[in-house]
Amino acid sequence: MKKRYITTAIPYVNGSPHIGHAMDYCLADVCARYYRACGDEVKFQIGTDEHGNKIFQKAKELNIPVQEYVDKNSEKFKSFVEKLGVSYTDFVRTTSSKHEEYVRRIWQKLSNHIYKDKYEGWYCTGCERYITEKEYEENDGVCPDHQKPYEKLKEENYYYRVADFKEQIRKAIESDKMLILPDFRKKEILRLLEETPDVSISRPTSQLTWGVTVPGDETQVMYVWMDALANYITVLGYPEEDISDWWPATAQFVGKDILRFHTILWPAILMGLGLPLPKTVVSHGMVLSNGQKMSKTIGNVVEPIEVIDKYGLEAFRYYFLRHVDTFADADFTWEKYSEAYNNELANDLGNLVQRLATLAQKNNVRIDKIDDMVFSDEYVRLMDECKYARAFDLVWEKIQNLNKRIDDEKPWSLAKNGEVDQLNQCMQSLINDLLLANYELSPFLPGTAEKIKGVFAGDEVMPPESPLFPKG
RNA sequence: CGUGGGGUAGAGCAGCCUGGUAGCUCGUUUGGCUCAUAACCAAAAGGUCGUUGGUUCAAAUCCAACCCCCACAACCA
Numbered sequence: 001m002k003k004r005y006i007t008t009a010i011p012y013v014n015g016s017p018h019i020g021h022a023m024d025y026c027l028a029d030v031c032a033r034y035y036r037a038c039g040d041e042v043k044f045q046i047g048t049d050e051h052g053n054k055i056f057q058k059a060k061e062l063n064i065p066v067q068e069y070v071d072k073n074s075e076k077f078k079s080f081v082e083k084l085g086v087s088y089t090d091f092v093r094t095t096s097s098k099h100e101e102y103v104r105r106i107w108q109k110l111s112n113h114i115y116k117d118k119y120e121g122w123y124c125t126g127c128e129r130y131i132t133e134k135e136y137e138e139n140d141g142v143c144p145d146h147q148k149p150y151e152k153l154k155e156e157n158y159y160y161r162v163a164d165f166k167e168q169i170r171k172a173i174e175s176d177k178m179l180i181l182p183d184f185r186k187k188e189i190l191r192l193l194e195e196t197p198d199v200s201i202s203r204p205t206s207q208l209t210w211g212v213t214v215p216g217d218e219t220q221v222m223y224v225w226m227d228a229l230a231n232y233i234t235v236l237g238y239p240e241e242d243i244s245d246w247w248p249a250t251a252q253f254v255g256k257d258i259l260r261f262h263t264i265l266w267p268a269i270l271m272g273l274g275l276p277l278p279k280t281v282v283s284h285g286m287v288l289s290n291g292q293k294m295s296k297t298i299g300n301v302v303e304p305i306e307v308i309d310k311y312g313l314e315a316f317r318y319y320f321l322r323h324v325d326t327f328a329d330a331d332f333t334w335e336k337y338s339e340a341y342n343n344e345l346a347n348d349l350g351n352l353v354q355r356l357a358t359l360a361q362k363n364n365v366r367i368d369k370i371d372d373m374v375f376s377d378e379y380v381r382l383m384d385e386c387k388y389a390r391a392f393d394l395v396w397e398k399i400q401n402l403n404k405r406i407d408d409e410k411p412w413s414l415a416k417n418g419e420v421d422q423l424n425q426c427m428q429s430l431i432n433d434l435l436l437a438n439y440e441l442s443p444f445l446p447g448t449a450e451k452i453k454g455v456f457a458g459d460e461v462m463p464p465e466s467p468l469f470p471k472g
Numbered sequence: 473c474g475u476g477g478g479g480u481a482g483a484g485c486a487g488c489c490u491g492g493u494a495g496c497u498c499g500u501u502u503g504g505c506u507c508a509u510a511a512c513c514a515a516a517a518g519g520u521c522g523u524u525g526g527u528u529c530a531a532a533u534c535c536a537a538c539c540c541c542c543a544c545a546a547c548c549a
Contacts, residue, residue: 012547020549052547188476188544224547255549256476286549288542295548323484328477329543336484339498347511355508362507390486393496407505407513415507467509 002040004250006032007232007278009258010047010092012224013073014054017080019287019294019320019332020255022304026320027284027388028253029086033443034383035250036087037375043246045235046081047092048074052224056210066210070095080304085313085446092235094227102234103227104215109239110272113161119200123153158202158220165268169193172267178277180263181386182327185256185283189263196264201226229266233275249278251386259283282386285329287320302332311341311472314448318345321444322392342471349399349448350469355406356431357455357463363415365427367456373439383443392444398437405430431456 008028011021025046032044050070059069074093081088092099107114172178173190180186202220203211211221232252236243254262259281267277286293289300308316319340324330360367375383382391411430414423435456442449448468455464 009549011549015548018549022549024549049547054547184477191475192545228547257544257549258547260544284549286543291542293543293548325485331484336498343498346509351509351511353508355512357508359507393486396497403512404514406507410505410507412505412507463508469509471509471511 002035003043003245004035004040005043005045005236005246005248006035007045007249007252008047008088009254010049010094010228010231011077012049012052012054013070013077014052014058017077017304019302019304019307021077021080022084022316023284023287023320023324024253024255025081025084025086026317027282027326027386028251029084029088030321030388030443031251031253031386032087033446037439037443043090043236044086044088045090045092045232046078046086046088047090047231047235048077048094049224049228049231050074050093050095051211051222051227053208053210056208067095083305083308083313085317087446090235092231094231099231099234100212102237102239103212103222103230105239106230106234106269106273107222107226108215110160110269113164113268113272114158114201115161116156117159118154119157120152120154122150155204155207157200157204158214158217159198160201160226160265160268160272162196162198162265162268165271166193166196168271169264169267172277173263178263178267179280180259181280181282185259185327189260192260193264199223199225199265225261225265226269229261229269232266238275239273248276249280251280251282252278253282253284256283256285280386283327285325285327287324288329288331290333291331307332307337310337311345311469314445315341315345315469317445322389322396324389326386326388326390338472341469344396346467346469346471348396348403350467352399352403352406352434353452353455353468354463356402356427356434357461359411359415360427360431360456360461361463363411363423363427365424365461366459367428367431367461370432370435373436375440379440388444391440395437395440395444398433398440402430402434402437405433431461 006028008024011017028044032042035042048070050073055070056066059066062069070093078091094100094103169178170190170193173180173186173193180189201223202214203223205213205219205221208221211224212227214220214222232249233243233247236246238247252262262281270277287302288294289302292298292300294301304316307319315337319332319337323336323340324332359365376394379391379394382388382394409426409430411423411426414426435453438449438452441452451464451468455462
């Protein structure tokens with residue numbers, strides 16, 4: 001039995017959960033359930049990122065204490081994750097005292113690679129952030145959002161010497177010791193790595209207070225990424241406990257926009273601590289809405305809760321795991337969603353279960369239990385490569401194939417002609433194959449798989465009381 | 473000359489690495505079946521594979537140039 005550790009990106013809690021978070025959770029959940037089905041022991045982390053200026057300001061705007069604000073939002077994410085049926089084992093919060101203490105200790109362990117330096121650049125007091133030189137030129141020195149001229153600011157920050165590890169990181173990526181999926185992202189990161197400068201990992205308290213104070217320097221607070229990335233190991237108990245049972249992680253799931261932090265800065269931190277790198281970093285794509293990126297300004301944001309409420313959780317998981325490519329961007333439209341639900345879940349699968357169950361029940365067919373549930377080789381290959389949408393296609397092929405076989409083998413005419421033995425044999429074989437497909441379905445749609453199992457579990461086959469997927 | 477991805481039937485995509493008569497799902501049309509959620513099965517129609525050139529007996533696939541779309545480069549997954 002292997003021990004495996006799977007992680008998700010911890011969302012920044014200045015907003016509500018959206019569909020992108022759901023994507024991350026669902027993929028990681030499939031991975032976790034798959035390995036559990038293989039007999040492995042799985043630790044599965046979820047959490048929330050709760051420090052930083054934006055959160056601080058948002059709480060101020062709402063006129064509530066910051067801690068109260070993050071408590072409330074973190075809770076929102078937690079209940080969202082539960083609504084998605086995500087089988088996590090650990091929930092980490094970056095404002096927990098344990099995390100904060102561990103992060104400070106991690107910082108101290110890294111001190112050989114940390115140095116202080118001056119930073120000088122253009123700053124917008126409206127946006128409260130530094131802007132790039134290029135941006136400065138494009139906007140002629142005036143912030144377009146705030147109509148204020150940029151100011152030249154100077155501050156002292158701590159820097160992490162990524163340069164110390166660049167060569168090792170490059171080797172790890174090239175050799176797939178830390179496998180980046182998909183391959184084209186790997187190429188992108190390798191290129192990016194070359195030009196990555198040392199990273200500023202703190203901010204003066206004059207600018208940012210809501211964060212973890214730098215050990216031994218009350219005037220500086222850790223930059224959010226430093227704090228956030230560490231969650232993957234602080235939740236395991238690092239540096240207090242020995243984490244070698246669980247670390248390195250089997251797979252870390254992240255959105256493509258934050259891949260760079262996880263494949264450059266994060267490995268550099270791990271190397272600084274003398275820890276191994278994660279085995280795999282999976283970068284998934286974005287969910288588009290009518291072909292465009294979801295954005296509040298355009299007003300095309302699709303609320304995940306709304307989508308779940310439309311046809312239920314299983315339908316939600318179905319769509320985002322099968323019709324949204326694991327690695328590339330994919331589109332969501334309500335039309336496609338209901339098409340997938342009605343044509344595929346209801347007609348293909350729901351109806352298949354119904355017809356087999358009814359046939360078995362009407363003709364008193366008894367089903368011998370199959371004890372050995374196995375995944376097909378091709379399925380295992382795809383799942384191990386995290387090509388979940390493809391693996392799901394494979395399962396669906398089996399389901400469609402069963403509908404074909406029922407038509408070919410015509411069990412109803414066997415029944416009419418009183419060919420009992422042949423009927424039993426035929427039904428047994430069909431139901432066996434359905435249950436095998438159902439087994440492969442279970443990491444994707446655990447609820448549905450459970451129900452289907454129940455239909456054929458007893459001595460007598462009991463068709464579902466209500467359709468698995470009522471048409472809508 | 474920033475980096476990366478994409479351009480294949482009405483729509484969404486696979487195939488490209490490892491060249492060899494162009495494939496899947498949905499939709500459309502026609503036929504079949506009746507166990508089933510008017511579900512299921514079969515057949516047909518529909519594409520000069522972004523453009524141009526090159527390599528080759530042979531290019532969607534390899535090479536070159538160009539055109540168009542998208543994402544990232546700034547803490548919206």
